Amino acid sequence: MLRWLPGDDPRSLQKTFGPVIITGPKRSDLLRGFAPAAAAALAFLLVFGLLGGWILAGRMLAPLTRIAYAARMAANGSLSHRIRMKGRQDEFRGLADVFDTMLEQLESHVAEQQRFAANASHELRTPLAISRTLLDAARNDPTRDQGELIERLHTVNTRAINLTEGLLLLSRADRRSFPREPVDLSLIAEEAAETLLPLAEKRQITLDVTGETTQTIGSTALILRMVTNLVQNAIVHNLPAGGTVTVHTEPQHDASVLRVENTGHPLPSELVPTLTEPFQRGTERIRTDEHAGVGLGLAIVHSIVRAHDGTLDLTPRPTGGLIVTIRLPGTPPQERGLSTC
Ligand SMILES: Nc1ncnc2c1ncn2[C@@H]1O[C@H](COP(=O)(O)OP(=O)(O)OP(=O)(O)O)[C@@H](O)[C@H]1O
Ligand SMILES: [Mg+2]
Incomplete structure (x- = not known):
């Protein structure tokens, strides 16, 4: 049996055994045989990678989309919207919970401010309305006791001043801008x-x-x-x-x-x-x-x-x-x- 080792000189073989033909697959044959399969594998990996990445990114970023939606709603003035994210307690869930708490506090703060403004307007209107009624009554009946009218107007006016001073004091204390x-x-x-x-x-x-x-x-x-x-x-x-x-x-x-x-x-x-x-x-x-x-x-x-x-x-x-x-x-x-x- 003839054995050719990589170190042997092919010319010495030729001398001994005559013309030697070394046969084997050609480069072009190799290319023809493997290229389509390799291309198909590459294409599959590419599509798989892209699709997998897209699905994964979608799943990962879905909570952020919900948080962004809630932030947009709040920016447009709707503070009643909540994210209420379900699932395991990860960073996104933590962020969504903090966001919900913040919205809840903002909503109650705004409601409190609205209640305060409505009450303050009502309380300030009351003495003004009473004063107008007293003045109307005095104009329609000039024989009425002027002393009593002045006394009642004075009481109503004092009440309005006390109320306004109270409101001013409230806002001064809330601002915390006072020397200590x-x-x-x-x-x-x-x-x-x-x-x-x-x-x-x-x-x-x-x-x-x-x-x-x-x-x-x-x-x-x-x-x-x-x-x-x-x-x-x-x-x-x-x-x-x-x-x-x-x-x-x-x-x-x-x-x-x-x-x-x-x-x-x-x-x-x-x-x-x-x-x-x-x-x-x-x-x-x-x-x-x-x-x-x-x-x-x-x-x-x-x-x-x-x-x-x-x-x-x-x-x-x-x-x-x-x-x-x-x-x-x-x-x-x-x-x-x-x-x-
Ligand atoms: N020490 C107290 N004992 C019993 N009830 C009280 C006492 N302090 C407050 N209240 C109740 O709480 C309410 C609110 O008190 P607050 O001092 O805010 O208002 P007000 O005394 O009615 O009016 P204002 O103080 O503005 O003149 C009172 O109307 C009263 O019913
Ligand atoms: Mg009081």
Whole structure:
């Protein structure tokens, strides 16, 4: 058997065995045989790759399309649309959930603003409408008592001014643009009680200020307004006579606490959380008729507490009346040192 190894010289073979013909597949044969199959395989891989990529990208990006749709709807003013994405908890689901929460908060904020604007317009229109009615009545009947008319117009006008001032104060506290300084809550409590003592005496209410010195950082004017509103509420929404009001201040861990507690009619527990909403007044049965407040007192208190990074807690007393607890951030020791300088 003849064996030709790659190192052998073909000429030596030729010499020994005569002409040698080496046969095998030609290049063109190879090309003809494999090219169509290779092209078909390539085409298949290309189509498969493109199709697979397209389907995969579609599946991967579908959540983004839904999020983009919700964002477009929100941009066009529809805040009620939600993504509500189902499936496993991945990054897209997390993003969609955060987006839904943001939309929910935006929607409730816008609804609150609309309610506020509607209530404010209504409340501002009321004194104007009453003034017009009084003036019309005076014009139609010149013999009417002018003194009484002026007195009633004065009352209505004062109410309108109080309302406008309340609204201005609310927006000032919400903007948080006020200078901050160390404030002693116990001194503020005493000042508020002193101012309102004549009102308490007139209504036969016992007003006590107890507790210790406790400091916070904030606007003295706003904090005084906050405490005054609370003490005034505690007096006017109390029993018709013989009620009590206690204003207590104390430091607690790193907070300054103010508590205003008063006797009064029992408050329905479902009503209490709504009392801090602007223009929210107690039910007719609970309201004392002489005190026709506009319903901004507690909303202003809440807004001042928020602007000072504090918390407000309203608890109805089982025997009637209310306990209002405010926690404001306490003063760090170094600031306390500064304030005494
Ligand atoms: N200390 C309190 N004890 C019992 N009820 C209270 C007390 N404080 C507030 N309320 C109830 O909450 C309602 C809202 O209080 P808020 O101070 O906001 O308004 P107002 O006192 O009616 O009017 P305004 O303070 O604007 O003159 C009151 O109408 C009253 O029914
Ligand atoms: Mg009030």
